[in-house]
Amino acid sequence: MKRVMEVLDTRTAELASAPFFEFLRDETIEPRKRLAFAPCAAHFVMTFADLYSLVLREEPARDPYQELVNAHTREDENHWQWFLKDLEKLGQNPKLSFAETLRFVWSEETVQMRMLSYHMCRLGLGADSIKKLVLVHAIEAAGKVTVSRVSEVGREFGVATGEKLVYLGPHHSDTESEHTLEEDSVHRSIAEIELAPETARELVTVVDDSFRYFRSFIDEMHAFATRERSVGAS
Numbered sequence: 001m002k003r004v005m006e007v008l009d010t011r012t013a014e015l016a017s018a019p020f021f022e023f024l025r026d027e028t029i030e031p032r033k034r035l036a037f038a039p040c041a042a043h044f045v046m047t048f049a050d051l052y053s054l055v056l057r058e059e060p061a062r063d064p065y066q067e068l069v070n071a072h073t074r075e076d077e078n079h080w081q082w083f084l085k086d087l088e089k090l091g092q093n094p095k096l097s098f099a100e101t102l103r104f105v106w107s108e109e110t111v112q113m114r115m116l117s118y119h120m121c122r123l124g125l126g127a128d129s130i131k132k133l134v135l136v137h138a139i140e141a142a143g144k145v146t147v148s149r150v151s152e153v154g155r156e157f158g159v160a161t162g163e164k165l166v167y168l169g170p171h172h173s174d175t176e177s178e179h180t181l182e183e184d185s186v187h188r189s190i191a192e193i194e195l196a197p198e199t200a201r202e203l204v205t206v207v208d209d210s211f212r213y214f215r216s217f218i219d220e221m222h223a224f225a226t227r228e229r230s231v232g233a234s
Contacts, residue, residue, distance in 0.1 A: 001194075001195055001200070001203075002191045003204070004134060004195070004200060004204055007207050008207045011207055012141045012144075014211070015142055016145050020221060021149045023225065023226065024150060024152070024153050030160075031160060035090055035150070035157060035165075035225075036092075036224070037221035038086065038090055038092050040110055040221050040224040040225075041083070043105050043113045043114050043117055044114075044217065047120075048079070048117075048120075049079075050121075051117075055124040055125055056073050056132050057073045058070065058132075063129050065133045066132070068181065068186065069133055072140075079167060082167035085166060085167070086154075086167045086169070089163040090157075109220075110220070110224075112216040112219070116213045116214060116216070119209065119213045120139065120213070130199070134203045135206055136181065137181065137207075138206065138211065139210065140176070142211060144176050147173050147176055148176075151168070151169055153168070155170050
């Protein structure tokens, strides 16, 4: 498993070099415009709750690895509520008909968002506990990179407007460090798992696939934000 985690660290570093994160650091662009990607993330944020509660969680847990997965899914399953509140504060909750909302979420502009959701479910459905644990690590590593960068813009937005963002602000980033999977003892115990060579190769593929889909999603959010569109305009 140590080898799998090394690949995960490499993919995380590669993801951090995406142009989207350079865009987020550009303080010449007002924070609200840098956060204009938020509606683009809706499908994944909402599917994420189902992924954790309906796909990855298994009660009762079959083994200690599934127990770790279950603990983590409980820690993250309600973050979608923060996201909805932040859309209000950003002015990204226009009055659209139900049909218009569906048209946006399933539009060409959000294809990669939906593909990320579908592939995470594909990788998790019916997986054994080790594969689920690696998938959760991949999701959390990609998410941590993104959330940490976005939270800085959310902090700027709060200073400029007096509106405190939660999902897109420092609170979300701060909670990431409090997860069970972030504990040193848990990291060590996972790294020490012995895997058959073919299992290790399969898990490396899970990591590679996950980060490929996350990169496509991040590039799509970048494109959406730089077009400076709102949901209503779309």
